[in-house]
Amino acid sequence: MELIAYLKALLGDELPDFLAAVPEPPTVAVNSFKCDRRSFENKLKQWGMTYAPHPVDPASYILASDPLPLSHTLSFLMGEFRYQGISSQLPALALDPQPDETVLDLAAAPGGKSIQVAALMKNRGRLLLNDSSIKRMEPLMANLSRAAVANDVLLNLPGQMIGRLLPEFFDRVLVDAPCSGLNFYTARLQRQHWNVHYLQTIANIQEQLLISAIKAAKINGVIVYSTCSMTPEENEMVLQRILQRYPVMVEPVPDWKLSSARPGWSHHQGYVFPVALQRALRIYPFPDPMEGFFIVRLRKTAGLPIRPVNHPVRWLPTQPFDDPQISPILANLHQLWGIEPSFFAPYRFRVNTHKLWLTTNAWLTIPDSGLVKTGLPLAVKKSHFWKLTSSAAQWLGAQITRSLMELSSDQLHQLLSKGETTNPGEALRYYAATRHGKPIGVVSQSHGKLKLKIPHPFRLVQDTDV
Template sequence: MNAETPADLPPLPAAFSALLDALIPPDARPRVEASYTSPKAVVFRVNPLRAREPATVLASLAPLQPEAVTGADGVYRLPATDRATLTHHPLCAEGSLYIQGVASMAAVWALDPQPGEAVLDLAAAPGGKTALIAARMGNQGRLAAVEPVRARFFRLKANLQRLGVRNAQLYLKDGAQVGRLVPGRFDRVLLDAPCSSQAQFTRLDPASWAHWSPRKVRASAVLQARLIRSAADALKPGGVLVYSTCSLSPEEDECVLDALLRERDDLTPESLPWPVDLPSLPGLTAWRGQPLHPGLALARRVLPTEWTDAFFLCRLRKRT
């Protein structure tokens, strides 16, 4: 049987295609469109909290031949055809390596946590970013990981144990309450906010968007607004807040940040550390005819490609 061609595959939702029309420049559109019609390359990182030297880990993956991701130490990619083999490899089970999208890792690079600091991951499950934060901290300092959903909380706990995280305290709690309970507690806060999950879309599986709608985008934005206010309250003066989503919708991205920046004058957008040449666009300073905070041009919208997922991230500094 012949493989399906893009013309044979079900189309993306009309509202989402309209969003792509509004956001994606014509020269980038073919690559973005192609990303929805084939399986993505698999990206993983060697976990320094568990692993031996990366060269030893890579040798143990033979006959797989990972390609190093330029600019990101210990990060590699393999063709999509190797995903199942990698997923079931003993190195994954023991936590020596972790499958994680490079755009997701970029949120932790933007946060830039340091050993000995107090760091908050406000929506932590399933734990990939939390574990990378712990690795960047060398398991030194205090890492608070918050997750409100019980099943996801226990998945988070199991993942962090498997990945060798020792400096994390886990809280089964509504993240929107944290800023009120511990104001000004943390040097750095990551809010990888629950969102409408557009990064999961693939025309190979219409179920990937079965629960998506513009209404879900609006509902996600309401929750995100509550969480980002809590994140800002929990941050120390002089501290760094990184906000990220796996959504392309400005209503979940720049518009959430714009509302926060209009409410309070102690937060300023900053340039993002950007070690890997990810295909991306600067943040928007206007949407649907409405101006947005000019500093949001420093945010980044990572484009979906054959090896990257859709992602948005912005770094804010709290005034001392």
């Protein structure tokens, strides 16, 4: 089998360890905009979960198993935590984004690292997210909204374009590049037709994405390149070509004490790599069960010529809360939902014909090229009023003082398992549905039924939240 022959050449005497490695255990990370560590640890105990702390990130927990599963808890629906692998959390930590910086996530879907970056930025500054796949936009937006990320602008463009569209614009850039996924010997790898020619195809894409990232970074800016692959074709060989041609230097990643961590390779099958690449980090799926990964941190040391694009970026203004276009909408939200307009004073807004978006005051203007969304979707235009989104209702919490409806436990179970439940009332109305006074989403009432849009049917775990 060609794959086994490749793995033998790749790993040598360690091939049996690779083939025998066990999968990475389920890992969950607290979404800091919705929950704190102590509260979440109490919930883990209440759910009867056996867990250990993440070896690097104290706001993340490795589960011994996930029998419930936790994706069927009300806490998951409320965005209090997300699933994100042990290794997958390391690239954003290596990037080390700071509040009030301008940061790019070049290949953002499905959004775990983007949420992590937003949390490290404390939902401040400017976080530009991009992904080239239109199919991945909907789950990416759902994950971002559920976590209450508000400092982001999301584009749907080929990542290779960003460096020319926004040259030397970002303080930090994350390139978690699409890859072969050769990080663990899964059933998927055994089934698929695998060949080394695919590695060259994907490596070319990865190299172009990294070049785009370097162009997009400011001088002295930081770029983190990562893949969930152990192949040198996608990692050291890509970096070797980049270091020969572009003004970047390799910086050490944090000195994490991980049993499965090793430095980047110095050589492989006749290839000799730059000594600096030994500052990169390789994660093996053994001895500890971790997903195979590669992470390198670069710093841009000088400018470089960048060919201008034919159609430069058009910048769209955002509006403050007292803008003549925005203030009537906020007055309508106050009338229907009781939210004081002054609450929105620290934020800025973008509105189109049917939706109002809320973002941070750092985004005075936003790029129009490939624009998908700006920050948190706050409200949707109906015929004569504005309806809060469910993600906004969860984020606003106690700011909502009108149009509230407390659900019974039975109603909550039915809403989350079927998307609807019975409730007296004929005229169409919208409510912020609550449980124990905490908004869980916006429901519509009509013809004796309440309806709630849910991402999937929930077999709701019975706990104190419920």
